Amino acid sequence: MNAREAIITAARELFGAEGYTAVTIKDVASHAGYSPAMVMKVMGSKAELYAAATPTAPAGDGAAFTAEPLGFQLARRLVDRRERQESEPWAMALVRVHDAPDKAAAREEIREKYLGWLQEQLGAGPDGRAETLMAMLIGFGSGMRSLGLFAQEPADDLVQRYGSLLQQVIDG
Template identity: 30%
Template structure:
């Protein structure tokens, strides 16, 4: 069965996301991804050039940041990110890989810089202070994800969404508006 170019890219990206999730960046191979997609490895290279570019494409995420009133932004962000991390294992893979791989770390910086920073500017109305505020917000949200989903600290795993929102929301709020 012949696929269109767009369909082939979609199949490759789906296989890459699953393989990166299962094996991590370093252990995932173009050959394994191609086998998962049931195509020749040369096709992966044709569409994406190399493993790093394939990873960047597979690690493209829209954080879908909600519209929040500034006084509710801290709790809203914590709730949103908990749900996002739960729903999208790819973000967990990106975090896990970003700790040891520069390409993944750059992807994470690009995603957070391109999406969280404008959110913070909108909430604060402070373009000059927003980069530091956004970095502080990211440190809390990424720390939460690392301890809950990657390292799986038992108290973090056991905590309810509402408990985490109640405890971390005020800290995020202070970073945003304090």
Template identity: 40%
Template sequence: MSSRSHDAILQSAGRLFGERGYRAVTVRDIAGDAGVSAALVMKLFQSKEKLYAAVQPDDSLLAEPDVPTSELGRALVFRVLMRRERSMQEPWANIPLAVLNSPNPDAARADIHERYLDTITQLIGDATQDRRFASTVIALMTGFGEAIRTLGLFDSWDVDELVGHYGAIVQIQIDASKAATQTGAPSPD
């Protein structure tokens, strides 16, 4: 088995699950799209559910950028644009599909909710009880990922202009989190 076959299976599965959802895609669909046998898919991944789990957003999305907090909004937006430029999978865009198309949507929602919310909460220092700023950053980035990948809304924008524009929008929430932590109260923004 070559790593090329393994990668082709993952790429096909990610695309097909993203387009049609978990229930509408068969192992044979994935194998045919990847140019391999269904037996090889099962040998490598043991089940459709395990293959689905293998193509879900990974924690590399949540790796802490090596930038000051004052530049974090721009850094998060820049990462999305670089993944698009390199034709890489966009985890932010896949979050809604990972939940909705999961064999167990409630468990997927709880897992993704906690992983992402905990990480972003720590990253931006959100001390609010309801983690409102971290939640808003996640919503903004998920929407941005969808707008870039699914809708192509910003295709005509210059990268630097888009990083500055949308990064500033995300940064408002990051800065509000910092201000709320310093004052001990949520910002009215």
């Protein structure tokens, strides 16, 4: 892994766990095994580092969908990322908007990518289901990551319970 990849990986872990404002360049440098000067040389600024480390789309995990119903697949992806301690795009969506220099542009980008991706998965027109799912996924991801909700619940039980809620919205 080269320096840029190591720095981005460290930043992704820290930003995902602690949020943008709590993480410093020094924190990222220490976690990656480099000096703060090296982090700045490679990444340019904290904002550029954050942009590089933050997933830009919910499907960024590269996992193939299974025969399982979509609601359960979506829940499983969030729970699996939590179990692997990977960055959670749904939880980071709000942070990306709030920490962006141009909030309106960031809001539009997130809506376009995330909502567009959900609409593709649903294969339906704008009937409100994609927006409802997006709100549910943001809440689920943020609750698990920021508040530690469901920490003691077995992963499969959580996927079944939350997946059934998501599937109810999908099915209308």
